[in-house]
Amino acid sequence: MTVSREIRLKNRPVGVPTASDFELASVDLAAPGPGEVQVKNLWMSVDPYMRGRMYDRPSYSPPFELGKAMQGGAIGQIVASHDPDYAVGDIVSSMFGWREAFNLSPKAMAAAGPMGALTKIDTHGLPPQTFLGILGMPGMTAYTGLLRIAALKDGDVVFVSAAAGAVGSIVCQIAKIKGHTVIGSAGGPEKVAFLKSIGVDHVIDYKATPDVVAELAKVAPKGIDVYFENVGGVHLEAAINSARPFARMALCGMISQYNEPGTPTGPANIIQAVGKSLRLEGFIVSNHYDLYPAFVKDMAAWIGAGKLKWEETVEEGIEHAPDAFLKLFSGQNLGKMLVKLA
Ligand SMILES: NC(=O)c1ccc[n+]([C@@H]2O[C@H](COP(=O)([O-])OP(=O)(O)OC[C@H]3O[C@@H](n4cnc5c(N)ncnc54)[C@H](OP(=O)(O)O)[C@@H]3O)[C@@H](O)[C@H]2O)c1
Structure with a gap:
């Protein structure tokens, strides 16, 4: 049994969100079942668009549910696998941020569309969190x-x-x-x-x-x-x-x-x-991921030639994820705001 801590939305914020709009909770994660993998998140992203998902209104991205773990971009590592396509140690990206670990059946979730997808990443030697920022x-x-x-x-x-x-x-x-x-x-x-x-x-x-x-x-x-x-x-x-x-x-x-x-x-x-x-x-x-291959080709060339620089602002620990998010609205990030989870 693994304990995973997660951040849930407690209230729908009115105006500027505060720490009291979020709550830290723990869940017991069983060993992954047949066809499932267990992912330990290494990094999660906080992004301005997440504020929009805190309102209860229709939008291009559905509202976060009160009392449930929020969602967002994350980079993790496979720590147990019952799916032959995923090996222990693989680096994966998902939309299951705001939590330390999760179980998922990649094949079952593939049908759920991009929000449920687990994508293996070849980091090409770059730090994995790069795929939440400049290469994400x-x-x-x-x-x-x-x-x-x-x-x-x-x-x-x-x-x-x-x-x-x-x-x-x-x-x-x-x-x-x-x-x-x-x-x-x-x-x-x-x-x-x-x-x-x-x-x-x-x-x-x-x-x-x-x-x-x-x-x-x-x-x-x-x-x-x-x-x-x-x-x-x-x-x-x-x-x-x-x-x-x-x-x-x-x-x-x-x-x-x-x-x-x-x-x-x-x-x-x-x-x-x-x-x-x-x-x-x-x-x-x-709506524009048809450009992704051109993006990867150009970015790889520019990074390889030393033409692109990037900054990261990092908070450590799931308990600090709400702070990281709030800092976006007071401009306390230089470059990509990230939370390091492991
Ligand atoms: N359309 C899309 O698909 C898409 C995708 C990703 C991001 N976005 C949008 O792109 C923008 C940047 O996102 P990001 O992830 O790169 O965030 P970011 O720029 O890394 O962080 C947000 C920045 O916004 C500035 N800011 C916050 N409140 C402000 C205010 N009241 N007036 C002026 N500046 C303010 C702050 O910088 P200062 O210190 O300079 O104020 C803060 O650092 C956001 O609007 C986000 O919603 C859109």
Whole structure:
């Protein structure tokens, strides 16, 4: 018998979540049954989209159930196996994060779709948690949003918000690899220094800037062609204000509004989208996995050539997973926010 600790959603948070919205519980895990494997999670991801799953409302991803372990990306290791396709020691990715260990029948779960899948990973010598960050969903989001949704083309000036985070920092670097002028916005001097170290041309510390709209207009006097939207609110207003005709905006996320749906009511200047012929297009990365082979090929080449850098902010222990999640909303992560479980 193995004891696995897990984090359950206790209340549906109102406004900014607090530690009291989560509870730590323990479950006894029996030895895996016929056809089952047992997975010990090594790392789990906390992601901004999880805030959306805390509301009880229809969305592209179903609500978390109260009193049950939450879900999310995790990288684990097979510790017992009754499935010939999985050997003890194999590294696997799953959506069964927020817990230390679990049993699962890979064949039975394959029918449940991607949320139930257990995928073996060849790490190619990279740390396994890389597959929750630069080589995982956030990296794929950056690649998809910039190259497919915003349709980056030669000469574009690119503006990125939440630029020092998991997605934003990869967007900035792909744009730099492709020779673009990049403007990044992030909060605080440490993030500004990091963005300069990865070659971002102009960095806006939005927390030290009274007027983000005016600041973007100042650092991009000829305007921007692409906006990679992670934040919403005044950042979107700034991007619209500085957009050149036919600019494209990849609407990836709007974290400033996740805790207060409906606010702000703007952007107040959205009418400019008409006269400037702007294209604003939202996307969810899971709809774009046909790009995955191209993503892996390009990322492997860029990482191999030393052209991509990444940062991780790590909390240790399942009991600290809620803290890690909450820190996303106060910007206490540089690069990918992760929880180390073993
Ligand atoms: N569409 C998709 O399929 C998809 C997939 C993955 C992620 N996303 C979205 O992409 C965005 C980035 O996700 P991520 O995983 O890379 O997270 P992240 O950027 O690593 O972490 C979130 C960052 O957001 C910034 N932030 C938080 N509250 C803010 C506020 N009120 N105003 C301005 N900035 C704020 C913080 O940075 P500062 O210190 O700079 O404030 C924080 O570090 C999120 O909007 C997320 O929902 C979308």
